[in-house]
Amino acid sequence: MSDPVSPRWRVARVDRTRVVLVPDLPDGVDPAERAASPEPGPDLPDGVDPAERAASPEPGPDLPDGVDPAERAASPEPGPTTPASPASGPAAPARRTVALRPGGVLGAVVGEPQAPAVGDRVVEAPTATDAERVLLAPRTSELVRDSADRSASFQVLAANVDVVLVVEHLDPEPKIGRLERLGTLAWNAGATPLAVLTKADLVTDATDWVADVEAALPGVTVLPVSATTGEGVDALRDLLEPGTTVVVVGPSGAGKSTLVNALAGAEVMATGERRGDGKGRHTTTHRELVPLPLPRGAAWLVDTPGLRTIGLVASEDSVASTFSDVAAIAERCRFGDCAHDGEPGCAVQAALADGSLPQRRYDSWQTQLREARYAARRNDARLAAQESAQWRRRTMQMREYLKVSGKGRH
DSSP, rough: OSSSSSOEEEEEEEEESEEEEEEEEOTTHHHHHHOOOSSOTTSOTTTOHHHHTOOSSSSOSSSOOOOHHHHHHOOSSTTTTTTOOOTTTTOOOOEEEHHHBTTTOOOOOSOOOOOOTTTTTEEEOOOSSTTOEEEEOOOEEEEEEEOTOOSSSSEEEEESSEEEEEEEEESSSHHHHHHHHHHHHHHTTTTTEEEEEOOGGOOHHHHHHHHHHHSSSOOOOEOOOTTOOOOTTHHHTOOOOOOOEEEOOTTTOEEEEEHHHHHTTOSOOOOOOTTSOOOOOOOOOOOEEEEOOOOSSEEHHHHHHOOOSOOOOOOHHHHHTHHHHHHHTTTSSSTTTOOOOOOOTOOHHHHHTTTOOHHHHHHHHHHHHHHHHHHHHHHHHHHHHHHHHHHHHHHHHHHHHHHSSTOOOO
């Protein structure tokens, strides 16, 4: 049986009745370092002799367990930890498919079964009756947005996220408010946001827009990029660390899939032509985890469908990260509970009056704060409802047990 402690797989795609799994990448492993390492790793079955590993020129998680070293040596495809040429592209990792339980869930190492998300880590936990059994490992982070129907639930866009590429087009003009909302989602996930302004080759004022976005996302690196000319692509790739999980978010027509292909050096995601109004079509119709070759090692990349609306699921702390400049002004208010609505000694109103705080920036801050507080109240109600349902279920199970066992009779 496999050790159910160390994750070996990642969820690459979630369908209605199944998930597609790929072998996980060792954090930051370079191909040369892997080849020089005598210890057996997760890409070879337990008990492989170091001499057999040495005979394998390109070991990696892209081949399934049990592959003969000679067959591996004869395979021309590069593994996902090996940077590939633009002509060949990264080789697809070996995949396996696991059926979901009724309700679209998988068992979890800790807690109740839950719906899997792209990026989840999975451990093997076979039993005598289910050799394919797997369990979801605890998540380190979640990139979530509000559900489309504004119900008490939310949608997990990706799990175990390290970096969020907030992508916005320069042609037509970028929407600063959308960048602020996506930045807050990234901070709320505990990830590092990077703002990527695409189609830089189509405008002449890219530098001015970079300054505007830097002001809207304090402390966030902002890069103008052109997948057509290659401008900024290498600089963006250099910011990505091996072994990390990178998620690309943004509106339709922003060139997310084109950017992914430029970073990967090959067409790993389908692309489409932009509409005449610049809005684009939903070329990407699902979220999928793909390997991204880097100069040393590889990272995971998740492309997401374009977001028409961005339902905010965030804490007040994550809003404060996006609006750290406004939060710093608010700290100078005379009263700690200042509502910034006519109270004496309000530093925020003073900044609005002298023009140092733009009205648009203030309005966006207030909107996000209201949504964050509403989400917190709604989440409390959701948790209360879940706890109540759980106790009802346990009560019914206990009554059924007492009935069957006869212990409830007097």
